Amino acid sequence: MNPSVKRSPPRGKGPRVTLRATYRKPWSERLLEGGVHLAAWLCILFVVLILFFLARESGGLVFKDVFQVVGRYWRPISEPPQFGVLPLLAGSLLVTLTATAIAVPLGVGAAIYIGEFAPPQVREILKVSVEFLAAIPSVVIGFLGMIVLAPLVKSLFNLPTGLTALSASLMLAWMAMPTIVSLTEDALRSVPDTLRHGAYALGATRWQTIRRVLLPAAKPGILAATMLGVGRVIGETMAVLMISGNAARIPHSVLEPIRTLTATIAAEMGETVQGSDHYQALFSLGLVLFGITLVVNTIADRLVHRGETS
Amino acid sequence: MEPIVQARDFSLWYGDFQALIDVNLSVPPQRVTAIIGPSGCGKSTFLRSVNRLNDAIPGVTTSGSLSVGKTKIYEPSTEIVGLRREVGIVFQRPNPFPLSVYDNVAFGLQTGADVPDRDETSQRVVDALEEVGLMEDLGGDLEKKGTSLSLEQQQRLCIARCLPTQPEVLLMDEPCSALDPEDTERVERLIRKLKKTVTVVIVTHNLQQAGRISDICSLFHLGRVVETSKTREIFHNPQEKLTRDFITGRYG
Ligand SMILES: Nc1ncnc2c1ncn2[C@@H]1O[C@H](COP(=O)(O)OP(=O)(O)OP(=O)(O)O)[C@@H](O)[C@H]1O
Ligand SMILES: [Mg+2]
Numbered sequence: 423m424n425p426s427v428k429r430s431p432p433r434g435k436g437p438r439v440t441l442r443a444t445y446r447k448p449w450s451e452r453l454l455e456g457g458v459h460l461a462a463w464l465c466i467l468f469v470v471l472i473l474f475f476l477a478r479e480s481g482g483l484v485f486k487d488v489f490q491v492v493g494r495y496w497r498p499i500s501e502p503p504q505f506g507v508l509p510l511l512a513g514s515l516l517v518t519l520t521a522t523a524i525a526v527p528l529g530v531g532a533a534i535y536i537g538e539f540a541p542p543q544v545r546e547i548l549k550v551s552v553e554f555l556a557a558i559p560s561v562v563i564g565f566l567g568m569i570v571l572a573p574l575v576k577s578l579f580n581l582p583t584g585l586t587a588l589s590a591s592l593m594l595a596w597m598a599m600p601t602i603v604s605l606t607e608d609a610l611r612s613v614p615d616t617l618r619h620g621a622y623a624l625g626a627t628r629w630q631t632i633r634r635v636l637l638p639a640a641k642p643g644i645l646a647a648t649m650l651g652v653g654r655v656i657g658e659t660m661a662v663l664m665i666s667g668n669a670a671r672i673p674h675s676v677l678e679p680i681r682t683l684t685a686t687i688a689a690e691m692g693e694t695v696q697g698s699d700h701y702q703a704l705f706s707l708g709l710v711l712f713g714i715t716l717v718v719n720t721i722a723d724r725l726v727h728r729g730e731t732s
Numbered sequence: 733m734e735p736i737v738q739a740r741d742f743s744l745w746y747g748d749f750q751a752l753i754d755v756n757l758s759v760p761p762q763r764v765t766a767i768i769g770p771s772g773c774g775k776s777t778f779l780r781s782v783n784r785l786n787d788a789i790p791g792v793t794t795s796g797s798l799s800v801g802k803t804k805i806y807e808p809s810t811e812i813v814g815l816r817r818e819v820g821i822v823f824q825r826p827n828p829f830p831l832s833v834y835d836n837v838a839f840g841l842q843t844g845a846d847v848p849d850r851d852e853t854s855q856r857v858v859d860a861l862e863e864v865g866l867m868e869d870l871g872g873d874l875e876k877k878g879t880s881l882s883l884e885q886q887q888r889l890c891i892a893r894c895l896p897t898q899p900e901v902l903l904m905d906e907p908c909s910a911l912d913p914e915d916t917e918r919v920e921r922l923i924r925k926l927k928k929t930v931t932v933v934i935v936t937h938n939l940q941q942a943g944r945i946s947d948i949c950s951l952f953h954l955g956r957v958v959e960t961s962k963t964r965e966i967f968h969n970p971q972e973k974l975t976r977d978f979i980t981g982r983y984g
Contacts (some may be wrong), residue, residue: 424782594972624840624893625816634839639830 456517476712480705481697487614496670496681498690498700505703507710512672513587513680514714520591520676523600526648528595529602536603537610549604556600564664567593572665579677585667586714590675593661598651605650609643610636642725649722656714660685683707736900736931737782744774744781746789751777753955759901760883761947764923764932766946766963768939770983773952775935782933783821784812801900813844819893821903825910826886826892827864828878828893833870836878836889837861839899853896860895864888864922884915888922895930898936899929902926904934908941920945939979943967951975 423716448453493506536548567589575592576584613636621631638645667679668689687704694701744752751774759765767775775787775950784805786792797804805815817840826866829836837857841848848856861867861874870876885982887907892904904923908916923932923945924938936942942949943963950960951974958967959975977983 462917567804614827616823616825617829619785619823620827620829620890620893621818621839623821624790625843625897626839627813627843630843634788634831634842635829 447523467704468717470625473712476624476648477572478700478706480709481702486586489660494672495685498703499570503699505706507683507707508672509670509672510683510686510707511710513666513670514682516673516676516680517594517662517666517682518652521594522648522652524591524595525598525602525651525655529599529647530606530644532599532603533606533610534632536629537607539635541581549607552600552603555596556604560597560658560661560665564598564661567661567665575677576621581677583667583679585665585679586677587666587673587680589664590662590680590682591666596722597658597661599653600649601654602647603628605647606640609640612643613639616729644727646722649718653715653718653722656711656718657684659688663688682713687711734959735759735800737800737933738860739778739798742781742798744777744786745791745793747791752781754790755896755955755957757950757957757960759931760969761900761929762929763947764927764934764945765948765950766942767933767935767950767952768937768942768978769952769958770883771937772950775907775952778952779821779905779933782901782903783816783819784810785821788810791827809904812980813971816898819901820897820899822887822890822905822907822908828881828886828889830877830879832875833861833866833878833881833889834874837896840893844897846858851869860892863895863912863926865894865918882934884911884918885902885949887911887915887919891919891926899930900932901931904932906935906937909937916941920928951978953978970973 433586442657487528493504494508495506496509497504499654517567530534532548532552536545568585571592572584572586572589575581575586575589579588617639618631621635662682663685666681666685668681668685669679670681671678672688673680676713687707690700691704694704737757737759738851739755742752742755743750743870755774755778757778769775778856780786781794781798782800782805789951790869794806794888798806798934800815800819801842803810818855819842829838829839831839834857834884838853838859841856842851842927844863849855857874858867861870866885869885870881878886881889887910891902891904891907907923920941927947934942946963948960949963951958951966953974958978959970959972961971966975970979
C-alpha cells in the first residue's frame, strides 16, 4: 500500500491523560450541577407519581369495567349507579373544539396585528393587555360569563337557559387567546427579516408577505401555540363548571347545556366516600384527562421541534 | 448607450447620518457593473435604493434623482410594486421562502395586478429554473422545499425567483460571500450568462471577482463615488490615487 502512511509518526506516545482528571470542579459548581439534576428528575418523578396515584385511586376501574366506563350515561347516584364517560367526554370535546375554532382565528389575527401592523406604542399596550388577560383567575371569568354572557346567549337564541356549551366555549376561547396570541407573535417575530425583505423586493404587499411567506414560515410555531391553547381549554375547570349548565348528556348542538370531565370531578369529589365506586370513577375520569393532556402536549412538542429542525 | 440605471447627485440619509453623498453613476444596459469599496461605504445602501427597499427603514430621506429606464423612481408617483418587478435583488445570504421551489419562483408573478394564468406561470417558472440550471439539478422535482436545497442551489433559486417577471435590472449584494470557491464559480458563470438578457449590478468584496465578471467597475468610498470606469481601466490604469490604493490593497 502507500508507504507514506506507514511512516507517519506513531500517535499516542506516552501515557494518556484524560482532560477531566486535570480539571477539578470546585464544590460550588458540583452543588449547583447536582441541584439542577435533582430538579429535572423531580419533574419526571411528579408526573409518574400523579399517574400512579390516579391509577391507584381509580382502583383500575377504567380497565376492569370498560363497558360501563365508555357507557352513555353518567348517573352516579341512581340505583344502580352508571358511570358512563361518554357524555362527559363529548361535553369536553364539544367545548374544546368550539373554543378552539373561535380562539385560533382571533388569536392569530391579533398576533398578526400586534406583530406586523400596530405602531410601537399600540403594540406595547396590546402586549401588556394580553398578558393581563392571561393573569385573570378563571373564577372571575366564569363570574362574568354567568352574569353577562349567559343572559345574552339566552335572549339572543331564545333559549330556556343561557348556560350552554356555546357560553362555555366563548369563555374558554377568551382564556385560550392570550397563549395563542403571545406564542403566535413570538413565532412571527422569529421569522428572519431577510424573508420579509425578499418578499417586498419581489413586489409583494404587506398583506401578501404575511399570507404567503410569514404564516407558512411561522406555521410550526402557530400550530404549537394552538395545541397549548387547546391544552389550557381542556384542563379548565372553574369557568366551565359555572357556565356550561352541568347537564351530563351527550349534546346535539352547542346551544345545549353540557358537562365536562373537569367540571364533573370538581363538582362531585366533595360528595363521594373515599374508595367507593363513585370515587373510583372520578379518578378514572382523571386518568382519561391525563391521557388526553399527554397526547395534546406530545403533539405540541413534536410541532415545536419540527419547527426547530427545518 | 442610454444608461438603464442613472443616479444624479443622489444622496441618502439614515436620520442625520448621510450614507450616500451626491452619487453620480450610469449603469449601461446588458453589462455587469460591479460596485466595490471598503466596508460601510454605502454599497448596499445604494443597491437597496434602486429597488426602494430603504423605504421601510424609518428616518430615511433622499435628494437628487435616481432613475431606472425613463422613470425617476423617487418621484411620489412611482408605483413601487411595478418598479420591483422591473428591478430584482439578490441578497448576501440566500433567503428562499419556506415554500416549494415552484412557489418560490412563481411568487413574483403573483404579486402584481396582472397575474398570468396557470400555463403561463408554470412556463415562466420552468424557464427561470432552466436558466439558472436548477431544472437539471432537481431532476424536475419542483415540489421540494426551497429551504432544503444546498446553499449554492438556494442562491441560484433566489436568482431564478427574480427572473419570471422579466426584469430590466438584477441587483446582487455580495451574492457569493456565503459560498465556497467552486460554488462561487458556478454562480459567476450564471451571472455572465444572464447579462445577455438583464443588466446586472453586483456589489462585491472580492476584487478578483469584480475583475472576472464585470464590464464596468465603480469604487465607492465614504458614501461617494470615487471612480467609475471600464473594469480593465480601473485595474490597470486608475485615474484616482484612492482607486490605485484600493486596487493594490493598500487600504480597504
Ligand atoms: N438602517 C440603517 N440605519 C442607520 N445607518 C445605517 C443603516 N444601514 C446602514 N447604515 C450605515 O450606512 C453606512 C453604509 O452602510 P452599507 O450597508 O450601505 O455599507 P456597505 O458598503 O454595504 O458595507 P459592507 O461592505 O459592510 O456591506 C454604514 O456606515 C452603516 O453603518
Ligand atoms: Mg453591504
